[in-house]
Amino acid sequence: MKLAFRTLLVVAICAMTYLCVTSITVPIEFEQEQAKREQQIIKKLVDIRKVQIEYQKQNNHFCPNADSLVHFILEGKLPVVLKEGVLSDEQLKNGLTEKKAIAIIKRGNQKEIIANGLENFRRDTTYVSVYESILANDYTKEQIADLVVIPFSNGTKFQFDTITYVNANTGLPTPLFQVSAHYDTYLFDLNRQQLINLKDKQTKMNRFNGLKVGSVEEPNNNSGNWE
Numbered sequence: 001m002k003l004a005f006r007t008l009l010v011v012a013i014c015a016m017t018y019l020c021v022t023s024i025t026v027p028i029e030f031e032q033e034q035a036k037r038e039q040q041i042i043k044k045l046v047d048i049r050k051v052q053i054e055y056q057k058q059n060n061h062f063c064p065n066a067d068s069l070v071h072f073i074l075e076g077k078l079p080v081v082l083k084e085g086v087l088s089d090e091q092l093k094n095g096l097t098e099k100k101a102i103a104i105i106k107r108g109n110q111k112e113i114i115a116n117g118l119e120n121f122r123r124d125t126t127y128v129s130v131y132e133s134i135l136a137n138d139y140t141k142e143q144i145a146d147l148v149v150i151p152f153s154n155g156t157k158f159q160f161d162t163i164t165y166v167n168a169n170t171g172l173p174t175p176l177f178q179v180s181a182h183y184d185t186y187l188f189d190l191n192r193q194q195l196i197n198l199k200d201k202q203t204k205m206n207r208f209n210g211l212k213v214g215s216v217e218e219p220n221n222n223s224g225n226w227e
Contacts, residue, residue, distance in 0.1 A: 030194040034187060038211060040151040041181055042226055045213040047147060048158065048179050049222055050134050052214070054078060061164075062177035062214075066148035066157045073144050076130040084122035091117060098123070153185040163216045174219055180212035 048069065055063045055072055063069045087096055096116060102123045104112055113119060131141060139147060148157050161178045183202075187195050202209050213224040 026191055027194060030191050030198075033190055034198075037152045037186055038226070041186065041211050042224065044147055044151070044158075045179060045181075045211060045224055047135060047138065049213045049224075051130065052177050052179070053222065054130060054134065056175060056177075061175045062162045063160070064162045065160045069160070070145055070148060073130050073135060073147070074141065077127040078130055078133045079125050080128055080133075082122070082124045082126060085118075085120045087121075088117070150181045150185050152187075152189075153181070156181075156185045161216045165216075165219060176214065176216050176219060177222070178212055178214040178216045180208070180210055182210040185210070 051069060051073055052062050063072060087098065087101060101116070101118055101121055104116055104118055105121060105123065131144065135144065150156050150158055159180045163176050165174045165176045167174065183195060183199055199209050208225055211224070211226060214220070214222050
C-alpha cells in the first residue's frame with residue numbers, strides 16, 4: 001500500500017510539474033511563432049500597399065482583388081518624369097510656371113524658348129514597369145504571384161476590400177482599400193486554446209483579428225494595424 005501510494009504521489013507530482021511548465025512555455029512558444037510568421041506577412045502587406053497606391057494614382061480607385069494586382073505588377077507601367085533645369089526666381093516672379101514652361105517646350109518654337117530662358121529646361125516622361133520600379137529588388141517575376149498569398153496559410157490569398165468613403169461633413173468621396181489576413185488563416189496549426197485566447201482578447205479590445213493594411217471603415221492614411 002505504501003509503495004502504491006508513493007507511486008501515485010510521484011505520478012501526481014510529475015503531472016503537476018508538467019502542467020506548470022507547459023502553462024508557461026506554451027504561451028511563450030505561441031507568441032514567438034506568431035511574431036515570426038507575422039513578420040513575413042507584414043513585409044508582404046507593406047509591398048502590396050506600395051502597389052495599391054500606384055494603382056490608385058492611375059485608376060482613381062484601388063485594386064479590388066489579388067489577381068488584378070498581380071496583373072498590374074507584371075503588365076502595368078509607371079510614368080517617370082526626367083527633369084533637367086529649374087525655373088529661376090525671376091522666371092517665377094514673371095509668372096512662368098512649370099506647366100507653362102512645359103507647354104512652351106512642347107510647342108518647339110525656338111524663339112519662344114529662348115525668350116523665356118528655357119534652353120536648358122527639359123521635362124520628358126518615360127514609362128517603366130511597375131515590377132521594375134517597386135518590387136524588382138525583393139522578388140523575381142516568378143515570385144510575384146506568391147506576393148498575394150498569406151504565408152503559413154496553405155495557399156490562402158489575402159482578402160481585398162475596396163469602397164468609396166463619403167465624408168459626412170464635406171460630401172467628398174474618397175477611395176479606400178483594405179488588405180487583410182485573419183489569424184485563422186496563418187495560426188490555425190498552432191495551439192488551439194492559445195488561438196482562442198488571442199482572438200477573444202482582440203475582440204474584447206475591439207481590434208481586428210489578424211493583420212491588415214488600410215481600412216474600409218474610415219480613412220487611416222493606408223496604415224497597417226501593427227503600426
